[in-house]
Amino acid sequence: MSADGDRDDIEVADAVSAPDAEGRPRRTTRRFPLFTRDTARPEGGGRAAPGDAPAPARQWPILLVAAMVGTGLLVTALDAFRVGTLLVGTGLLVGGLLRWLLPGVGMLAVRSRFTDIVTYGFLGTAIVLLALMVQPKPWLEIPFLKDTLHFTVSN
Secondary structure, X not given: OOOOOOOOOOOOOOOOEEEOOOOOEEEOOOOOOOOOOOOOOOOOOOOOOOOOOOHHHHOHHHHHHHHHHHHHXXXXXXXXXXXXXXXXXXXXXXXXXXXXXXXXXHHHOOOOHHHHHHHXXXXXXXXXXXXXXXXXXXXXXXXXXXXXXXXXXXX
């Protein structure tokens, strides 16, 4: 500290931050810096309900998705593979839909909104399509896949 009480050892390296009254660097703008030096919170990573609500109510989006996926895994374990796998894929699609529609989804937010929506949507769609095409007696038949398999597998 200098004679007038200011701290000399504080260095503000970021152009968008400046020291506050106690001398700690703080952001002067809400814009993110061009280069981040740590992990930022996901956009929708806040609570999905007010802070005075009980914990399950604050995190209902992740609980809904986890319940759907867990139920799908249980149904799959009880020998109803197609229905259970459809539940798992539908749970992921619901997660992507919630991430798209709601501003705050609690712990369902992992990365940026775009990344979460694309990931949940791609994985959910892939699982649902595979569940619909599983043998024997598939519920969905895609004609060109049979031709593709015919030309790639030889006797």
